[in-house]
Amino acid sequence: xxxxxxxxxxxxxxxxxxxxxxxxxxxxxxxxxxxxxxxxxxxxxxxxxxxxxxxxxxxxxxxxxxxxxxxxxxxxxxxxxxxxxxxxxxxxxxxxxxxxxxxxxxxxxxxxxxxxxxxxxxxxxxxxxxxxxx
Amino acid sequence: xxxxxxxxxxxxxxxxxxxxxxxxxxxxxxxxxxxxxxxxxxxxxxxxxxxxxxxxxxxxxxxxxxxxxxxxxxxxxxxxxxxxxxxxxxxxxxxxxxxxxxxxxxxxxxxxxxxxxxxxxxxxxxxxxxxxxxxxxxxxxxxxxxxxxxxxxxxxxxxxxxxxxxxxxxxxxxxxxxxxxxxxxxxxxxxxxxxxxxxxxxxxxxxxxxxxxxxxxxxxxxxxxxxxxxxxxxxxxxxxxxxxxxxxxxxxxxxxxxxxxxxxxxxxxxxxxxxxxxxxxxxxxxxxxxxxxxxxxxxxxxxxxxxxxxxxxxxxxxxxxxxxxxxxxxxxxxxxxxxxxxxxxxxxxxxxxxxxxxxxxxxxxxxxxxxxxxxxxxxxxxxxxxxxxxxxxxxxxxxxxxxxxxxxxxxxxxxxxxxxxxxxxxxxxxxxxxxxxxxxxxxxxxxxxxxxxxxxxxxxxxxxxxxxxxxxxxxxxxxxxxxxxxxxxxxxxxxxxxxxxxxxxxxxxxxxxxxxxxxxxxxxxxxxxxxxxxxxxxxxxxxxxxxxxxxxxxxxxxxxxxxxxxxxxxxxxxxxxxxxxxxxxxxxxxxxxxxxxxxxxxxxxxxxxxxxxxxxxxxxxxxxxxxxxxxxxxxxxxxxxxxxxxxxxxxxxxxxxxxxxxxxxxxxxxxxxxxxxxxxxxxxxxxxxxxxxxxxxxxxxxxxxxxxxxxxxxxxxxxxxxxxxxxxxxxxxxxxxxxxxxxxxxxxxxxxxxxxxxxxxxxxxxxxxxxxxxxxxxxxxxxxxxxxxxxxxxxxxxxxxxxxxxxxxxxxxxxxxxxxxxxxxxxxxxxxxxxxxxx
Numbered sequence: 001x002x003x004x005x006x007x008x009x010x011x012x013x014x015x016x017x018x019x020x021x022x023x024x025x026x027x028x029x030x031x032x033x034x035x036x037x038x039x040x041x042x043x044x045x046x047x048x049x050x051x052x053x054x055x056x057x058x059x060x061x062x063x064x065x066x067x068x069x070x071x072x073x074x075x076x077x078x079x080x081x082x083x084x085x086x087x088x089x090x091x092x093x094x095x096x097x098x099x100x101x102x103x104x105x106x107x108x109x110x111x112x113x114x115x116x117x118x119x120x121x122x123x124x125x126x127x128x129x130x131x132x133x134x
Numbered sequence: 135x136x137x138x139x140x141x142x143x144x145x146x147x148x149x150x151x152x153x154x155x156x157x158x159x160x161x162x163x164x165x166x167x168x169x170x171x172x173x174x175x176x177x178x179x180x181x182x183x184x185x186x187x188x189x190x191x192x193x194x195x196x197x198x199x200x201x202x203x204x205x206x207x208x209x210x211x212x213x214x215x216x217x218x219x220x221x222x223x224x225x226x227x228x229x230x231x232x233x234x235x236x237x238x239x240x241x242x243x244x245x246x247x248x249x250x251x252x253x254x255x256x257x258x259x260x261x262x263x264x265x266x267x268x269x270x271x272x273x274x275x276x277x278x279x280x281x282x283x284x285x286x287x288x289x290x291x292x293x294x295x296x297x298x299x300x301x302x303x304x305x306x307x308x309x310x311x312x313x314x315x316x317x318x319x320x321x322x323x324x325x326x327x328x329x330x331x332x333x334x335x336x337x338x339x340x341x342x343x344x345x346x347x348x349x350x351x352x353x354x355x356x357x358x359x360x361x362x363x364x365x366x367x368x369x370x371x372x373x374x375x376x377x378x379x380x381x382x383x384x385x386x387x388x389x390x391x392x393x394x395x396x397x398x399x400x401x402x403x404x405x406x407x408x409x410x411x412x413x414x415x416x417x418x419x420x421x422x423x424x425x426x427x428x429x430x431x432x433x434x435x436x437x438x439x440x441x442x443x444x445x446x447x448x449x450x451x452x453x454x455x456x457x458x459x460x461x462x463x464x465x466x467x468x469x470x471x472x473x474x475x476x477x478x479x480x481x482x483x484x485x486x487x488x489x490x491x492x493x494x495x496x497x498x499x500x501x502x503x504x505x506x507x508x509x510x511x512x513x514x515x516x517x518x519x520x521x522x523x524x525x526x527x528x529x530x531x532x533x534x535x536x537x538x539x540x541x542x543x544x545x546x547x548x549x550x551x552x553x554x555x556x557x558x559x560x561x562x563x564x565x566x567x568x569x570x571x572x573x574x575x576x577x578x579x580x581x582x583x584x585x586x587x588x589x590x591x592x593x594x595x596x597x598x599x600x601x602x603x604x605x606x607x608x609x610x611x612x613x614x615x616x617x618x619x620x621x622x623x624x625x626x627x628x629x630x631x632x633x634x635x636x637x638x639x640x641x642x643x644x645x646x647x648x649x650x651x652x653x654x655x656x657x658x659x660x661x662x663x664x665x666x667x668x669x670x671x672x673x674x675x676x677x678x679x680x681x682x683x684x685x686x687x688x689x690x691x692x693x694x695x696x697x698x699x700x701x702x703x704x705x706x707x708x709x710x711x712x713x714x715x716x717x718x719x720x721x722x723x724x725x726x727x728x729x730x731x732x733x734x735x736x737x738x739x740x741x742x743x744x745x746x747x748x749x750x751x752x753x754x755x756x757x758x759x760x761x762x763x764x765x766x767x768x769x770x771x772x773x774x775x776x777x778x779x780x781x782x783x784x785x786x787x788x789x790x791x792x793x794x795x796x797x798x799x800x801x802x803x804x805x806x807x808x809x810x811x812x813x814x815x816x817x818x819x820x821x822x823x824x825x826x827x828x829x830x831x832x833x834x835x836x837x838x839x840x841x842x843x844x845x846x847x848x849x850x851x852x853x854x855x856x857x858x859x860x861x862x863x864x865x866x867x868x869x870x871x872x873x874x875x876x877x878x879x880x881x882x883x884x885x886x887x888x889x890x891x892x893x894x895x896x897x898x899x900x901x902x903x904x905x906x907x908x909x910x911x912x913x914x915x916x917x918x919x920x921x922x923x924x925x926x927x928x929x930x931x932x933x934x935x936x937x938x939x940x941x942x943x944x945x946x947x948x949x950x951x952x953x954x955x956x957x958x959x960x961x962x963x964x965x966x967x968x969x970x971x972x973x
Contacts, residue, residue: 014709019336026439033443037461044455045822053457094427096333096671098710104337104428105709111432119440119468126460133455 016102022109025071025116032067032120036060044133051133060127067120075113081106143688151695158696159662162722169722171255177241178557180262184234187269191225194218196621203614205602215598216283221276223286228308229269231404231542236318239346243322245556245652246340248331248668250703253324253794256720261317263730264310271738272307285596287393290378290386294370302371302741309364310737312357316805323350324797327708332692334670334711340650344431345410348438349403354805356399362812363392366909372743375898375905383902387452388819392812394445402441405541406434409476411549412498416480418648419495420487423674426479436472440465450521459518466516473509477502493567497548500575501540508536529589535582547627555641559658566630573623580616584609649674654686666694667704692779704778705794715788716776720766729758768943789943799947803954810958813913817906817965828903828970835890835907840967844959847883847918850876851956854925858949864939866932873929877922884915907966914962921955924948
């Protein structure tokens with residue numbers, strides 16, 4: 001067990017992956033989801049139920065591309081964490097030092113990226129399958 | 135570093151320290167007992183009250199089953215039956231499922247974090263008294279034949295047209311209780327983020343802490359839309375503002391959206407904290423660390439997010455376009471991924487460990503079995519075409535009870551058996567536990583498994599009786615028998631909790647051989663909670679360091695003493711838990727009772743439309759809260775810093791984002807902002823459904839008055855920021871002048887806000903458009919009024935020497951309020967003044 005923890009009180013800021021970064025990927029999912037839903041709902045309400053969904057499909061496709069690209073960027077930066085922060089030559093993240101907290105949160109953030117990709121792709125499927133506003 | 139060890143502990147000093155701690159943290163005696171605010175008292179009252187409401191709602195459930203046991207039964211009249219099932223659902227969800235989370239968390243969280251108390255004990259107590267009064271008010275209504283009867287989700291137009299006061303009791307009583315929920319969310323989020331013991335980095339935080347954090351955050355985004363909905367609903371019922379009336383431009387679906395934006399995340403708000411209990415107890419009984427700590431964190435966060443993308447699956451049959459249904463159906467399937475991960479982590483932990491047979495573990499396994507069944511039917515009803523068939527049938531009743539019993543009730547009971555020693559110092563009976571489990575498990579399945587079939591055979595929900603020739607008779611009778619078997623099992627559990635305990639039942643220390651830090655507590659627990667605030671170096675300190683309990687007992691960690699005679703705990707940084715402040719928390723008081731009772735008056739008098747009393751009660755409540763803040767918060771310490779042990783010295787007073795008060799304001803205002811966005815959603819919802827909105831024939835507020843209001847209130851906002859900077863720079867006169875000018879501008883701002891719709895004769899009863907504009911103005915105006923009170927509070931503080939350049943927490947928090955409020959004003963004026971110009 002390591003005991004290199006800081007003993008001095010520090011009000012200064014803490015570096016590395018924080019909670020905002022952890023929730024970045026699911027937040028991208030949330031925005032993607034809202035955009036798709038709002039665009040679909042408003043379009044179908046305004047254009048009537050018999051019209052083609054084509055404009056919605058384009059917008060959803062574009063939103064999905066943007067969302068996936070953003071998650072990919074996030075993955076790229078998180079991926080580096082593994083290599084860069086391995087001060088102790090292992091991938092452990094249950095120790096009591098800030099680096100391991102950083103590595104742990106990066107790891108969780110990375111897994112949330114994977115989950116968010118799945119959820120974003122799930123959310124795109126209806127726009128691919130459906131053809132009209134019915 | 136002052137690593138403990140070599141020098142022997144001074145026994146006299148130890149005894150002296152314990153005497154001082156006992157004195158400072160003593161629970162009040164006699165009738166003063168009820169003025170206690172410590173988490174160990176408030177938590178237990180909270181739990182007992184929530185269980186009281188649960189038993190009441192359970193009896194209502196049994197009445198339902200008696201009525202439905204045989205066809206064409208006349209045990210209950212149709213109207214009474216409506217009240218009974220409405221109150222059953224309402225009380226179970228609002229008075230049991232959500233409050234019990236708050237109760238358990240308030241009781242346990244300090245122990246899990248090695249803290250002496252939560253950062254705002256009086257806020258917890260205030261929340262509790264609000265909950266008690268509101269709950270009694272809502273439940274009591276049925277004895278006057280005045281209970282709500284429109285179903286627990288109160289759909290309009292049925293409920294807007296309902297003549298009695300039942301719907302008002304629901305709306306106002308529950309809004310009042312939501313105050314308690316949001317208070318608890320503030321308390322618990324700040325607790326997890328800021329009150330972890332030194333060394334407890336986020337990656338070492340007990341999983342229960344993670345769940346509480348996530349659920350607290352979910353409450354901030356889920357409950358406020360319902361508060362916004364309640365406001366609109368009550369405005370329609372009391373003042374005839376037609377938000378949900380189709381004939382005047384309203385739409386009942388708006389309510390369904392607002393309700394389910396709350397309602398679906400709420401399911402996860404009750405599910406996650408109960409599952410969190412399993413995450414704590416499964417490793418103990420498998421006698422190994424959890425397999426996949428990070429996977430649990432991942433799945434809890436993932437579930438928390440995705441649960442907000444499911445609300446429309448309650449509205450699959452309302453005629454929305456298929457594309458909308460598709461998105462929500464997809465998200466409803468996606469949420470099964472993180473939920474499944476949690477279940478697999480538990481199963482993996484059980485498989486990898488050597489399982490110790492115990493009552494909590496039995497309940498945990500029962501919970502997993504029931505929850506998996508409920509989860510699978512959930513995946514079925516998430517598929518829209520299947521839902522079209524099953525909607526509003528007993529299939530849904532079976533599904534929701536499987537998820538709630540498996541996801542909430544059974545894990546909760548498992549957790550209660552597990553944590554009972556920490557609350558009371560006693561163990562519950564093993565034998566009675568086995569009896570209660572099997573009766574409850576069997577009874578539950580006998581009651582609810584047949585309901586799947588009853589539903590598929592076509593029996594709709596909420597019918598008070600049915601004809602004898604529909605083929606539902608045997609199934610219903612079976613369900614009714616099962617319900618009583620379940621009730622018998624639950625009574626065994628209740629008896630076990632309440633029966634007098636003897637020496638034999640006394641818990642020994644760390645009775646289950648757990649590894650997490652809460653088990654370091656003495657048995658029976660002392661009023662002071664933690665003997666000292668422990669230093670954390672791993673996830674399972676009791677397993678990893680055999681000397682841990684000895685060091686703890688000898689007071690070799692932080693704050694082993696209370697020299698100044700104050701209740702103290704430590705706040706730390708968010709990520710790495712470095713000590714930031716020695717936080718002094720409040721002691722027993724009656725002001726919380728006064729504040730809760732007067733606030734209750736506001737809601738209860740409004741139910742009966744006694745407006746003078748409502749206003750009077752509101753003023754009294756405001757006075758009580760101001761007195762509470764003035765006398766109890768941001769006190770100047772007698773010295774700047776304090777040595778908290780192990781060579782660490784931290785300040786006693788901090789302001790800005792290091793302080794717990796700032797975080798509380800931030801969290802409260804996040805919730806408040808969500809409620810406001812609920813109203814904004816209403817405006818754009820009307821725009822979506824109307825071909826012409828704002829309607830050409832109805833005048834709008836124009837753009838001049840909204841712009842004026844924005845400028846005035848923006849100036850007031852800027853002056854508040856200025857006051858903070860000037861005060862800090864020592865220019866106290868400038869700060870005071872800003873705090874005089876700020877409120878004056880804000881008063882003018884309120885007038886300008888109202889002048890827009892008022893001068894254009896917008897009649898809110900005419901159409902949904904003027905109604906929603908007035909609702910936004912009302913919201914912004916009321917928040918400006920609150921902002922004025924805060925500015926004046928700071929002015930008074932500055933004049934009285936409470937607010938000084940050195941001690942400026944109040945003005946920092948008020949400035950934060952005005953940041954949020956400034957945004958509200960910007961959005962409000964842009965929408966009411968700007969949107970009509972572009973649409």
